[in-house]
Amino acid sequence: MSNTNNATTSNNKVFKTVIFRGGGYSPKPLAWVGLSVFISLILMLEVLTRAGIITSLTMPIPSDVFWTLIELWQSGLLFKHLAPSLSRLVVGSFIGCSFGICVGIIIGLFSLARAGLVPLVAAIFPIPKIALLPLFVIWFGIDETSKYALIALGTFT
Known part of the structure; x- marks a missing residue:
């Protein structure tokens, strides 16, 4: 050939x-x-x-930001202040993923649930999640719960 x-x-x-x-x-x-x-x-x-x-x-001047990052890293304060944010991210993501998987399974298995939940999820999806922060603070308080709920909603949708 x-x-x-x-x-x-x-x-x-x-x-x-x-x-x-x-x-x-x-x-x-x-x-x-x-x-x-x-x-x-x-x-x-x-x-x-x-x-x-x-x-x-x-x-801010980029080099000042870089040197501040180095100072925080060397002093150990970077991880002290980063740990709460990362823990919120992990917990909120876990809640959102778990809820999303459960809702996805229910939507996939039951046509009645699909007919009711798909329009609801489709309506929630385009809303900027940060715009819901004031409502979440009113509903859940200013404590950690509102932060977890906002991250979970962002992960879910």
Whole structure:
């Protein structure tokens, strides 16, 4: 068999292989482009904030943020303040995933539940979850419960 650009099928029909003509776009991974754009943006912010074009009240100087991160890491305060947020994230995500799996199983098994719950879930989905925070504080209080509930709702939908 010769090495040609033709492909055959089981019916012995010959199809010509078409070379990709994407108008200058060829799908190839260019991971370095995303990284270079990110670094360029950070450098641009550094220069603009140091020059005073952007005030430090509007955007903190990126190098100051980096050195503050290093200081918090070395002092151990980073993990002290990060632990409560991560625990809220884990607990809220677990509650939301558990509830979502249960609702998904019920919707999948019972057509009556599907008819009632799918429109409800579809109506809740487009609502920005952070917009519900005042309601969650009223309903659940300002304690940890409202934070868990908001994260659970965001995970569920």
